[in-house]
Amino acid sequence: MYSGVVEGVGPRYCPSIEDKVVRFSDKERHQIFLEPQSVHLDTTYVQGFSTSLPRDVQEKMLKTIAGCENAIITEYAYAIEYDAIEPTQLHPSLETRLIKGLFCAGQINGTSGYEEAAGQGIVAGINAALYVEGREPLILGRDDAYIGVMIDDLISKGTLEPYRLLTSRAEYRLLLRHDNADVRLSQKGYDVGLLRQERYDQFQHEQDLKNKLIEIISTKRITSKDPMAQLLIDKGYTNFQEGILIIEAIRRPHISLLDFLPFLGIEMNERVAMQLEIEIKYEGYIAKAKKEANKVKVLETWKIPAEFNYDLVPHLSIEGRQKLSTIKPLTIAQASKISGVNPADIQVLLMALTNKKQPSAV
Ligand SMILES: Cc1cc2nc3c(=O)[nH]c(=O)nc-3n(C[C@H](O)[C@H](O)[C@H](O)COP(=O)(O)OP(=O)(O)OC[C@H]3O[C@@H](n4cnc5c(N)ncnc54)[C@H](O)[C@@H]3O)c2cc1C
Structure with a gap:
């Protein structure tokens, strides 16, 4: 039997069968899974067959699937529609620019998905609470x-279709690792009062140990007489008569910090040791990503006043001026990410913000 509650005709990341047939017309087949809904039910969900076509068409379509010739539809598929606000009208805190103290999160901001809604929900919730307390908002950077x-x-580019957060949207994927989530977010969580003291102390203790370990492995050499030497020999490394710093050894393929830990007299959680090992092995790439991120941070310090009048700035491109006037970016960094605002517009804008003779409307 068929229960066809589906998400809709159009979303890019969960297209309907009619959408797939049109968008991927070069494909000869589209995979469909028949998923039993429960051990207590005799209904089956036809995964990959979502549709908004009329009921009589659904009846006919279903019967064309091998094995479903005699299936009975208990719930017809339907499309959903929902309204969204213009997310470019939001501050990075998710407070709307139009109504002070109103914070928006989730699908209403143009996204689709559980995680997208939850991720915004926590930020909007935290910031609503901070707003009531008269504190600075929590703003998470890229x-x-x-x-x-x-x-x-969402706030810089807006979205014309339900937005889903894909890892490919992030330019600093090397920094946004799951192993370092605690390093990235513990302090922020603690500052807003969401990370308990006990958990925060534990985090700090782990980071102290990590720093101690960095000191040890950056100064201690493995010589051929050292018991740790066997670990290197076993992995085929023999050329270290002069001795090799442990940190240098770890940079080599197949050599793990975890193997050395028992020899270093430091009790450390394996998760944190792995975090350090990743930082060591990818140090060059991580440093490059941090440098790029810091460049953008400098642009973030260039604030654009809310009442800035772009019509008074000469030499902006027409599209750039329109987009800037509509989106009203808060910083040069945000302005530079708006599609249609080109690098020359950014230069003109920087000049307008620095040159006191400019009408700058500030
Ligand atoms: C059939 C279907 C399948 C989906 N499958 C997936 C999936 O597999 N994976 C995935 O990640 N996402 C999926 N999604 C998308 C995901 O469910 C939504 O994007 C997400 O739940 C949106 O969360 P939200 O909190 O923004 O909105 P909602 O979950 O819609 O919450 C809004 C809430 O506000 C309430 N509300 C509305 N108006 C008022 C009012 N005036 N006063 C008080 N309350 C009000 C509503 O009753 C509702 O409880 C699916 C969606 C559908 C419809």
Whole structure:
């Protein structure tokens, strides 16, 4: 039997069968899964067959699937529609620019998905509470968290279709690792009062141990007489008569910090040791990503006054002026991410903000 509650005709990341047939017309087949809904039911969900076509068409379509010739539809598929606000009208705190103290999260901001709604919900909730307390909002950057990427995309670029957060949308994927979520977010969580003292102390203790370990492995050499030497020999490394710093050894393929830990007289959680090992092995790439992120941070310090009048700035491109006037970015960093605002517009804007003779409307 068929229960066809589906998400709709159009969303890019869960297209309906009619949408798939049109968009992927070069494909000869589209995979469909028949998923029993429960051990207590005799209904089956036809995964991959979502549709908004009329009921009589659904009846006919279903019967064309091998094995479903005699299936009975208990719930017809339907499309959903929902309204969304213009997310470019939101501050990075998810407070609307139009109504002070009103925070928006989730599907209403143009997203689709459980995680997208939850990620915005926590930020909007935290910021609503901070607003009531008269405190500064919590703003997550693109290099702090995937949530920061999502919110920045929504408020800077807007969205013309339900937005889903994909890892490919983040430019600093090397910084947004799951192993370092505690390093990225513990301090922020503690500052807003969501991370308990006990958990925060534990985090700090772990980071202290990590720093101690960095000191040890950056100064201690493995010589051929050292018991740790066997670990290197076993992995085929023999050329270290002069001795090799442990940190250098770890940079080599197949050599793990975890193997050395028992020899270093430091009791450390394996998760944190792995975090350090990743930081060591990818140090060059991580440093490059941090440098890029810091460049953008400098642009974030260039604030654009809310009442800034772009019509008074000469030499902006027409599209750039329109987009800037509509979106009203808060910083040069945000302005630079708006599609249609080109690098020359950013230069003109920087000049207008620095040159006191400019009409700058500030
Ligand atoms: C059939 C279907 C399948 C889906 N499958 C997936 C999936 O597999 N994976 C995935 O990630 N996402 C999926 N989604 C999308 C996901 O469910 C939504 O994007 C997400 O739940 C949106 O969360 P939200 O909190 O923004 O909105 P909602 O979950 O819609 O919450 C809004 C709430 O506000 C309440 N409300 C509305 N108006 C008022 C009012 N005036 N006063 C008080 N309360 C009000 C509503 O009753 C509702 O409880 C699916 C959606 C559908 C419809």
